[in-house]
Amino acid sequence: MDTTTRPAWMSEGHELLADTARRFVREAIEPNDARWRAQHRVDKSAWQRAGELGLLLTDVPGAYGGMDGDFGHEVAIYRALAESPEMGFAAGRMVHAIVAHYVLACGTEAQKAHWLPKMAAGDCIGAIAMTEPGAGSDLKGIRTTAVLDGDHYVVNGSKTYISNALNMGLLVLVAKTDPAAGSKGVSLLLMDPHATPGFRCGQVLDKIGMHAQDTCELFFDDCRVPAANLLGDAEGRGMYQLMDQLPYERALIGVYSAALMERAVALTVDWCKQRQVFGKPLIELQNTRFQLAEASTRTEVARVFVDDVIRRLIDGSLDGTTASMAKWWVTQTYGEVVDSCLQLFGGAGYMNEVPIARMYADARVMRIFGGTNEIMKELIARAL
Ligand SMILES: Cc1cc2nc3c(=O)[nH]c(=O)nc-3n(C[C@H](O)[C@H](O)[C@H](O)COP(=O)(O)OP(=O)(O)OC[C@H]3O[C@@H](n4cnc5c(N)ncnc54)[C@H](O)[C@@H]3O)c2cc1C
Structure with missing residues (x-):
């Protein structure tokens, strides 16, 4: 490579x-x-x-x-x-x-x-709140409402697993402005929650990885948001706006996972060259060589795929299906690669002070956020 x-x-x-x-x-x-x-x-x-x-x-x-x-x-x-x-x-x-x-x-x-x-x-700092305790993949099931009252929306409800929650100065909030209209009743609102009376941010959630991320629950209790903060100029466009923007997010997750995969393999190759076992460097054992050869091949395949996704995003030809493919396949492959890398570190790989341990824990969420990998496959299958 x-x-x-x-x-x-x-x-x-x-x-x-x-x-x-x-x-x-x-x-x-x-x-x-x-x-x-x-x-x-x-x-x-x-x-x-x-x-x-x-x-x-x-x-x-x-x-x-x-x-x-x-x-x-x-x-x-x-x-x-x-x-x-x-x-x-x-x-x-x-x-x-x-x-x-x-x-x-x-x-x-x-x-x-x-x-x-x-x-x-x-x-x-930007944040976006779609997910709720009762609705993640099935976004149509959200219960947070934004009801127009004069020249303000009154927001009630709660969100969970929201990234950048403590630091945010702008939240894109997904809410129902017309609960009876199904997916056509969803709108996006722009707000600065920490400056809005009635808003409360829960404790940072205790995650298995990404410990530096301020991921929290958010609570809205009669929060008044100016009507002018509706994203765009018409109510009920939220689902369309989300569907339009999610491919960018999914491509980004795929691209970053491919870069992390390269890093994980490079760290592991270095480790295997210096770690001595049975009187010789770990990299001289056939199992190590095969594991590294496989991880390195998968990393290269991911890189070539992702380079094509990047090219297509730059020239405006990236479609949502390919973005979903990049999200699920690269994050799944990264998870498998970082797992095999950690194994080659032995006990050291389980220690948080060793970078590969943190990368392993952090990698897990890549298959969950931005739309789970099962949802990505659903979307791909729909286009077949
Ligand atoms: C660290 C972290 C940060 C996050 N940051 C944000 C954020 O900033 N903003 C935000 O809005 N959300 C955020 N999320 C939430 C994340 O996007 C959701 O967790 C994710 O979309 C899944 O929703 P859920 O947790 O409700 O799971 P569910 O939707 O309940 O899914 C549970 C399981 O069922 C499967 N499943 C669901 N529907 C189907 C289907 N139709 N076919 C097959 N399988 C299905 C899922 O794939 C999953 O395996 C974050 C999550 C984490 C863990």
Whole structure:
């Protein structure tokens, strides 16, 4: 595998941005990641530093404070972030980028001008709340309501497993504005919950991985949100807006998982070269060689597939089915690869201080969020 080969979609501009992102990883993430895991939250100052370095909203037009780049710039950053095993910032950044794309694609001019420059600067961190205790995959089953009262919506309900919940300055809230209208009664609202009376954020949830992520439950009790904060200019467009944006999110998860897979294999190869067993390096045993050969082959296949997904996202030809394929297949393969890598670390692989252990725990969620892998297969099958 030649990891120095530049994929066809990658330009010098993408590489320069990757260098800046690598510096950010070394200077802003690595010295802080243990503390972030302990406090279950990334420092807001790290977001602002990322904003200063031009590492946020890279594929958003400059007119809205973005970097005027394309999806390749986003990918360059995730490849750099994957060089650190710490997923707290990267996962939060994925959500932030997704939220920016909702505003960009569906928002009114006033909404774009208000939110996007603050998000590009890292002064306002994005979150999105779809999932509820009673409805995740089956989004039509959500019970949170937003009822119009004069020039405000009154929001009641609760959400769960929401990423960036403590840090968020902008929440895209999925709510029913017309509960009798089924999927046509769902709308998206933009709000700053922490500045809204009646909002409460629960404790950070105790997860098996991604400990630096502030994943929480959210509670809304008669929260008043200005009617002008409806995303877009018509009620009832929420399901359409979600279906339109989810392929971007799914492609992003696939791309980042492929980068993490490369990192896991590289860490394991290094370990197997220096670990001595029965008087020789672990890498000299045939089982080790076969395991690494398999993991490395799967990583290469994922990389080629993902490079094609990236190219198609850049040129605007990526379809939702292929995005679902990338999400399920790459995250599933990453889970299997990181598991076989951990095995080669022996007991060390079970210790949280060893990066492969944290990567293993963090990898598990990739098959669940952004739409579970079973839902991805459902979507693919529907297109057959
Ligand atoms: C760490 C973390 C961060 C998250 N961040 C966010 C966030 O920021 N915002 C947000 O809104 N949500 C977030 N989520 C929620 C996540 O998107 C949901 O957990 C996910 O969509 C699954 O929903 P669920 O948990 O309700 O599971 P369920 O929908 O109850 O699914 C349970 C099981 O049933 C399967 N299943 C369901 N329907 C079908 C079907 N039709 N066919 C076959 N199998 C099916 C599922 O695949 C799964 O295996 C996060 C979750 C985690 C763990």
